[in-house]
Amino acid sequence: MSVRHFVVGLTGGIGSGKSTVAALFGAHGAALVDTDAIAHRLTGSGGAAMPVLRAAFGEDIATTEGALDRVRMRERVFADASLRRQLEDLLHPLIRETARRQIDAAFAAGAPYVVLAVPLLVEAGDWASRCDRVLLVDCPVELQRRRVIARSGLSGEQVDRIIAAQATREARRAVAHDVIDNDGDETALAAAVSRLHTRYMALAGSEKPG
Missing domain, CATH: 3.40.50.300 (P-loop containing nucleotide triphosphate hydrolases)
Incomplete structure (x- = not known):
């Protein structure tokens, strides 16, 4: 079959x-594809999403290592729903595309x-x-x-x-x-x-x- x-x-x-x-x-x-793990990689030090996020929200949302300061970002988006939507609009397309590539790779490798x-x-x-x-x-x-x-x-x-x-x-x-x-x-x-x-x-x- x-x-x-x-x-x-x-x-x-x-x-x-x-x-x-x-x-x-x-x-x-x-096979597991975890969008939280993808988001953490994208917003980690040197992550692909960080240049876009710094440009949108300011340099203060990054740690000294260049990763997203999640505590600061969480405080800001919970205080302002429009900022949460802006963050999602920037980050979610990158997460979806990365997830799609990982799913394709999993099936190519024979995942049931x-x-x-x-x-x-x-x-x-x-x-x-x-x-x-x-x-x-x-x-x-x-x-x-x-x-x-x-x-x-x-x-x-x-x-x-x-x-x-x-x-x-x-x-x-x-x-x-x-x-x-x-x-x-x-x-x-x-x-x-x-x-x-x-x-x-x-x-x-x-x-x-x-």
Whole structure:
């Protein structure tokens, strides 16, 4: 059976467990394309997006090493929604093009399917239309909040602002084909990923459906 280029869009709110789920799919053999990782490379020291961002927002948004000062930038875009839109308009086309190249390279290398991790899949652009399937990792907002505060050192107020700026759980569920409720233990999460991997392999045409 020939292999079809099958892309699963992975999304979820901050603290929902997307990175853990992506790693579990990777352990099953799926190729991973992570838009957050792409964004960090583009805005790192010497990153391709930095000249454009410095020209648009000023030299003070860069660290002494030439990377994006994410704390300063976060403060500015949360204080002014027009600046957030400007940042997205500059950065997102670069992220999309890099993601497209990585997806093409993954299939050229023989990947059975690609997991495209896009935290803002619902909020930003046409990501969902690029995916054959949308997988949502979901959990209650209070659990998101506790996880992010514990791992990031951000204040509760800062985390609340980030959550408020993202799509609601209801909006994400409305576009999702599959949902993993990540409010249990690691064993349940791994089992859910394993079941979906089997399904995605079948849908990709890599195996005959059982």
